[in-house]
Amino acid sequence: MRTEDPPSHSRNDHGPHFVQSVARALAVLRSFSGERPRQSLSDVARETGLDRATARRLLLTLADLGYVAGDGRMFELTPRILELGYAYLSGMSLPEIAQPHLQKLAAELNETAALAVLDGDDIVYVALVPSARLAAVKINIGTRFDAYATSMGRVLLAGLPAAELDRYLDRLHLTTRTERTVRTVEQLRHEIDKVRSQGWALVDSELEEGLRGAAAPVRDRAGRTIAAANVSVHAGRTTPELVEREHVPAILRTARLIEADLVGSALR
Incomplete structure (x- = not known):
């Protein structure tokens, strides 16, 4: 999977409706792949182009929502992530x-x-x-x-x-x-x-x-x-x-x- 560079996104690119935090959260999710099933904070920051502080906040938010699990050092997606695709496939x-x-x-x-x-x-x-x-x-x-x-x-x-x-x-x-x-x-x-x-x-x-x-x-x-x-x-x-x-x-x-x-x- 490839991840767009979130910092390059702006309302100027997409219009006044664009919510950059959503794009960044999706970039974090997409940074995980078959080759990178478990990542450190540094890995996620590097793959997404986000700074470490932003990447950390997004990872912890996704963990609170149940889409990411971590031990404080390494993070991985949870089975709950399948819900995001299920609605599309089931329809x-x-x-x-x-x-x-x-x-x-x-x-x-x-x-x-x-x-x-x-x-x-x-x-x-x-x-x-x-x-x-x-x-x-x-x-x-x-x-x-x-x-x-x-x-x-x-x-x-x-x-x-x-x-x-x-x-x-x-x-x-x-x-x-x-x-x-x-x-x-x-x-x-x-x-x-x-x-x-x-x-x-x-x-x-x-x-x-x-x-x-x-x-x-x-x-x-x-x-x-x-x-x-x-x-x-x-x-x-x-x-x-x-x-x-x-x-x-x-x-x-x-x-x-x-x-x-x-x-x-x-x-x-």
Whole structure:
């Protein structure tokens, strides 16, 4: 997870309604991740860009509210943090509808299958059927990745209106995650155009070395891309040609089945 630098936020950036203390508290929560499940006060201050006094007040407030626990030196999130995402997920029919289709897809291919949505510049996993064959990659519901480096992200970016995609590309700062990661915005735009043309995406070892993913869009009744269905495989067991020939048709079929159930759910 990435954390915006809270001190850079101001009412001038967001308008007179903006409450900076809320932004800072959320930055503290987002500073915790799978790589940083427990942090000291200094860690939180460094990750958020806040001074130690402000970080301490926010951590203690979040502890009073039950979202953070600490022993005075180290802090960690509590299970209560799940409440913040539960309202969103429980109000969505999409993950529940997609889950049985993802289970069938995962069983058919014996690989990890997932569904993600676009949240800002990231993808967020909202449904997942993990495979033991990809156990080394830690992915859970709520996991976030840079959209540009993932197959689901490319599909979701390809579904954006042209003006929205332009704004995303204008503000994007590419990070080289592996030797295969796209290096320029022009290269990324070319890849997105390719996805838009062919209707699916294949990303090979750009997010993580040895991880190959393919994805297809899930669209609503109006034809808007609202999610992406994906299968992730270890590159050592497949080739891009094999994924395109055997995995992509199954992913496309799964996406269409999810769409059909979404329409049926909306009509009931």
